[in-house]
Amino acid sequence: MLRACLAVLVVGSVVAASTAAPYSIFYSGDDFPENEGWSRAVFDEPGGPGAVRSLNDGTFTIDSTRSDQIADIYRVSRSINPAPGEVFIAEWRMRVVQQSGFRNGVLAIARDNIGTLSFSVESGVLYNNNENWSVSLTPGEFHIFRIVSADMSIYTLSIDGMLVRTGLWDSRGLNRSFIGWGDNSTGANSLVVLDWDYLSFSVVPEPRMGFLLLVPFVAATRRNR
């Protein structure tokens, strides 16, 4: 818990020092997301209770293996784009404990000016839904994913600190603004168990070396549970 508080404090301090309108949204995995300000929507067969959810030592688990008609999604709707001189950063640590069937959506970001960036997983694979590319992951292990975008047109994706992709946001997707995650898929025989350690979404002043070093520090404080 101390490390979690420290992590939030670090992000909060950076936000407070900024001059524009930056923000920071952090999910710690210590409580159910709807208790930390996230809106939740559950999909299931008629009468079904939805996913089995649990908390364990700072990790939030979504188990949707009972039915491929289950989706359990979390969202914060707000303006997310950075202003000139700022940069958008999304970072999350998760693992695919179990997955079968067609790939399962896990994260979606809808920028302010029409367009989305979204990802799906299989066991051992991360897919970009818009650009149709994939990258291998170590099955069953936690990974830290990090998106950085200054103009919300071009983004970089790093996994475990390694730059793996520079890509483009979809330019004609949803005309709304939100950040969303969870078990984002129904159908396609997709059954999944996901462990979420933390998620962080923020807009901060244009990178300064000091800040770029701080964010990985946030990740480090949440690791190795």
Next chain:
Amino acid sequence: MILRNWFCVAVVSTSVAMASATVSEWNGVNPAKWSYNPQTNTIEILAADSATFSFEAYNSGTGAPLDIDNIVVQSGVTGTVHVRIAPQPGSGRTYGAANVKGINLSAATTGNLAGVVISGDLGALTGVTVSNITGAVAADDGTNISVAGNLGAALTLNSATALNVAGGGTHTGDITIAGAGPHTGAISLTGDYSGDMTLTGDRSGQVKINGDLTSTGSVTITGEVGDRPVC
């Protein structure tokens, strides 16, 4: 309708209302055929292996219009895919307006797909992009598109062989048919148009435009046209 042949997805609880779609098959029970992402409102069609694969994807609520971000047809899909942006006729279910923002066939296997038909209350069809398809593509049908009375935005077909826009209203969007062709299918446009029309590529099929073009910004047809009249 045989109830047991329906495979329904229902929102069982929400802490904050989110516009979402209900996706169901009409003529099948295999949920492996489609995947729906309620975060992005994207529908992926994976294996429509019947002659005609039909499913409905509609706004479960009656409030704000639902944006269906994209309908993606993946490789290996065969036959005709019919997407109805409304409940099946006669179901009696209530639903809200929906905007289809895109149809993406870029991953579809050329030659396997017999056609894609979109129907329903396309109150604000904001864009259809089609590529790599050899069969007929129809922005269908007159009844439903004419609810809004117009094709509100650009309709772009790349290398499609046939197009039928049957709505009888005023279509304010541009229509562009690109690609080198040859376009062998018929193109039939009904209604009044105020947008630009650009038909590019060689074609041997008929082009029929039945409506008032006096407000059309421009009509441009390029490419080798067979021995048929184009207008």
